[in-house]
Amino acid sequence: xxxxxxxxxxxxxxxxxxxxxxxxxxxxxxxxxxxxxxxxxxxxxxxxxxxxxxxxxxxxxxxxxxxxxxxxxxxxxxxxxxxxxxxxxxxxxxxxxxxxxxxxxxxxxxxxxxxxxxxxxxxxxxxxxxxxxxxxxxxxxxxxxxxxxxxxxxxxxxxxxxxxxxxxxxxxxxxxxxxxxxxxxxxxxxxxxxxxxxxxxxxxxxxxxxxxxxxxx
Numbered sequence: 639x640x641x642x643x644x645x646x647x648x649x650x651x652x653x654x655x656x657x658x659x660x661x662x663x664x665x666x667x668x669x670x671x672x673x674x675x676x677x678x679x680x681x682x683x684x685x686x687x688x689x690x691x692x693x694x695x696x697x698x699x700x701x702x703x704x705x706x707x708x709x710x711x712x713x714x715x716x717x718x719x720x721x722x723x724x725x726x727x728x729x730x731x732x733x734x735x736x737x738x739x740x741x742x743x744x745x746x747x748x749x750x751x752x753x754x755x756x757x758x759x760x761x762x763x764x765x766x767x768x769x770x771x772x773x774x775x776x777x778x779x780x781x782x783x784x785x786x787x788x789x790x791x792x793x794x795x796x797x798x799x800x801x802x803x804x805x806x807x808x809x810x811x812x813x814x815x816x817x818x819x820x821x822x823x824x825x826x827x828x829x830x831x832x833x834x835x836x837x838x839x840x841x842x843x844x845x846x847x848x849x850x851x852x853x854x855x
Contacts, residue, residue: 774800
């Protein structure tokens with residue numbers, strides 16, 4: 639009986655040891671080296687991206703195969719008109735049908751970076767081409783990886799202010815409905831689960847947090 643209790647206690651300790659996750663008050667940011675690429679070959683090339691099949695040795699020493707979409711990167715533009723209200727500015731929003739999602743989505747303007755193109759210049763070009771607007775003031779906000787499990791693309795978010803209307807020149811396969819929406823309405827729609835585009839959620843919520851910080855000062 640004593641031996642059974644001892645084995646049971648040992649099993650319990652092992653389970654607890656496996657489940658233990660340390661708690662830290664401050665996230666420790668540690669930069670790691672890249673994986674060692676053992677072999678790499680292209681399995682698909684399209685007009686926007688390439689798909690590579692890589693055999694790698696990860697920093698942990700584990701050897702795995704990864705299919706990775708390689709892309710030049712994208713810019714995201716949070717274009718604001720705050721002439722009527724600085725507390726609740728209007729945000730320029732596009733409504734467009736996304737075949738991959740099989741839905742109409744509400745999105746902030748965005749687009750790809752061309753080979754050798756500066757990200758700010760790409761943002762200015764994309765805003766002008768898609769919406770016709772240009773901005774007198776540009777601020778770099780944050781950048782992020784949209785889906786790093788298989789997508790190498792990272793996206794840079796810019797804030798565009800002091801807007802001036804002009805003539806749009808979208809590409810042949812692009813079709814947008816444009817509208818200005820109050821920031822408060824976008825946050826309400828986000829809470830209701832009606833804004834489903836990732837870049838729009840990130841840009842709008844990040845900016846709303848910035849506004850809250852400014853008001854506390």
